[in-house]
Amino acid sequence: MQKQNLLEVYDRIEPYVHNTPVMVSSAINQIIGTSVYFKCENFQRAGAYKIRGATNAMLLLTHAQRKNGVVTHSSGNFAQAVALAAKSLDITAHIVMPSSAPEIKRVGVREYGGHIYKCEPTLAARQAMADEIGQKTSATFLHPSNDENVIMGQGTAALELLREEPKLRFIFCPVGGGGLIAGSSLAAIHFGINCQVIGGEPFEADDAYRSLISGEIEGNDTANTIADGLKTTLGDKNFPIIKKHVSKIIRVTENEIIAAMRLVWERMKIIIEPSSAVTVAALLRDASEFPEVYRNKKVGIIISGGNVDLNNLPF
């Protein structure tokens, strides 16, 4: 049923998204001691996987809903994705963005024709402003991660990766709001062969790590991390999926994130954002701690995006 759903979602969004390339790097394989397959969603439309879920959710709106537009809040990548998907489907997009969002992501939203509303950089302020806009305009609220249709859409990146590399033993995903890792874990169960999904999270925003331990959705008191996409917390739609299917979450330091980002930029010549470097750092950490677990195994990594503010690099 879920498997059939995922395939339907994939067929639905396929005309609107790129089937992004899977890249390998012999230098990085040598460093990690395993075979790593990078699913390059940094090459996706609008520079991140988010367009998958946004497109799926919007294609499922009724005609009347489409006419009233959509509203969302996002620190950046989902904002751009909604703006671009809305443009493709001729829907009005209202986007609430925290004042702390990287300038490049605001520029992207503006270029795609989204209406931007700036708010204080807290989850409460974001949600309050989005609710207000929804009431005024009757726009449908799209949650960036805690929405079944969004979750299923995000899962199609792992689905494509597994079709290309069916024997992956692990798939690493970053954990922010939980949509990507929840969707990826569904894809891994239905399309993988004993494929485990592992999360990567900054120590500075390790809410998902703590949520898996406590069994409840935990928040972050602060989230002082360079991985600007991973400051959000899990939701009631994705947490049950994550609890059931994600085998572990590995936390990494800010220095590990920056070093992993530099490693991929220098060795693979591709631009990945800090939130994606978290996942690479998590694999580097785990493979150095448990080399025997990864030896001769195929490991997938969802490189979630490549939207970096070049005026504000960590090196």
Add this chain to the structure above:
Amino acid sequence: MQKQNLLEVYDRIEPYVHNTPVMVSSAINQIIGTSVYFKCENFQRAGAYKIRGATNAMLLLTHAQRKNGVVTHSSGNFAQAVALAAKSLDITAHIVMPSSAPEIKRVGVREYGGHIYKCEPTLAARQAMADEIGQKTSATFLHPSNDENVIMGQGTAALELLREEPKLRFIFCPVGGGGLIAGSSLAAIHFGINCQVIGGEPFEADDAYRSLISGEIEGNDTANTIADGLKTTLGDKNFPIIKKHVSKIIRVTENEIIAAMRLVWERMKIIIEPSSAVTVAALLRDASEFPEVYRNKKVGIIISGGNVDLNNLPF
């Protein structure tokens, strides 16, 4: 004959080099108003096209020559290519590098096992030191650009590009020592359909532009450009080919180079070095001056490399 030669070179080096991907960007196509195909030699082994020529030249050495090793001088990318190709073929590589070469390129040469010799950053000093090493060790001198076997090897990037996109009307190449553009122009003649090769060069090192006007090989009094790979001048082996087959050379400012580099990094999420950005800048400049020439045409660009010192970025 030349056509047959190029195919033989391609078959010879094929096991040792990557057939690099060709990428497109709808954002950049929209800006330029044409269809651009980026041949991504930044994803090549050692991060640049240079391994093609280096490998071809080394595979043509006699057994005795292989035993005595090879010597070359290079500001960076040819150095890394020779070191890596030599490692693959179990040959000793002596590499003369100017003191001004980016640190990342020296690190690469060292990792591949090349023996580095530092010299003053002038062409005369580079050649003198390479000659001295050649006399001491009997190593064969490999010129980075003025060598027929190197030229033919470099031409295989354009050959691959034309096999994937046979209807290219133009191929843009950077012009440094002249090896890449000479080889590319041979590939364009024999494998393209009325395909013109156009060079890109910094105003700060426009020796090839002036050489085509005067009909003689010109030097640069200074070469104060961020495009560190393009400071060298043409040679007697490649200049006749360039004179015969290259239709024009477009010069660009340092600001145009940096803006083009930023454009590709931001929109395509790939890391290209300043010498490659020169070519993108040249296309941007020419297409804005002569839009009707490029409209509805397919344009190839050889993205020559992606070796950038992340500690020393222009933004």
